[in-house]
Amino acid sequence: MIRITQKTDFDAVMGAGIYASTAHFALHIKTPATHNRIGAVVPKRWAKRAVTRNTIKRQIYALAAHRQWHPTTSDAVVRLRKTFDTQLFPSATSLALKSAVRTELQQLFDKAQHTP
Secondary structure, three states: OEEOOOHHHHHHHHOOOEEEEOOOEEEEEEOOOOOOEEEEEOOOOOOOOHHHHHHHHHHHHHHHHHOOOOOOOOEEEEEEOOOOOOOOOOOOOOHHHHHHHHHHHHHHHHHHHHOO
């Protein structure tokens, strides 16, 4: 899986609009593309601690490497849109947070597969 690294590429994909969404994440997809590429946007606004942002990004990239989110070659960006409740997940890298993130990302990619 190739990662999107350039700001212009992120802007182009996010300009295509939201393809699928869950309570905390939005998936933007732009087609056609030359390769399947993935990007992750986890703003400080929604994840204050760097360790939390990095944990969420790692979950996004790990799951995207093993899942097909669109039937054709495309660029995709997964964006965090809402904070995870710190009362439920006090530790930045707890197993509970990782599990919640992975479950929601699986739901996001499942929705993307079934969206026409």
